[in-house]
Amino acid sequence: MPETEGPLIYFMDQITPRPGQGELFYHHYMETYVPAAQARGLTLQHAWVNPPMWLEGQQSNTLHIVWSVKGVAGFWGVMARPESLDGSTGAWWREAQPMIATRSRSVMSDAANVAELNDV
Numbered sequence: 001m002p003e004t005e006g007p008l009i010y011f012m013d014q015i016t017p018r019p020g021q022g023e024l025f026y027h028h029y030m031e032t033y034v035p036a037a038q039a040r041g042l043t044l045q046h047a048w049v050n051p052p053m054w055l056e057g058q059q060s061n062t063l064h065i066v067w068s069v070k071g072v073a074g075f076w077g078v079m080a081r082p083e084s085l086d087g088s089t090g091a092w093w094r095e096a097q098p099m100i101a102t103r104s105r106s107v108m109s110d111a112a113n114v115a116e117l118n119d120v
Helices: 022-039 071-079 090-099 112-117
Strands: 008-017 043-050 060-071 100-108
Touching: 008 022, 008 071, 022 043, 022 060, 022 090, 043 071, 090 100
Parallel strands: none
Antiparallel strands: 008 060, 008 100, 043 060
């Protein structure tokens, strides 16, 4: 993928695995989702675990996973790649669903970069 220009755009996935599934889900995500996302052009910035210990029993961890791409061209380069449109990402999430209680994704940038990102 060609180098893109512009400020970073971040994707934050907030995932709460089902109780006692945090560590299992984390390893599954890192081993299977991460390589595919990197191949689509995303850069893994952070993989945070809250609280910072693997909970067992009826308790749930929350994972905050931060990805980035450079600029608007990088964003659309990732979103419009055939791998993003072929259904494989959706299939991955459907396969992982039994381990997940909730998940959400936010897309954001530094406030200082919004004007530049909107000037397309």
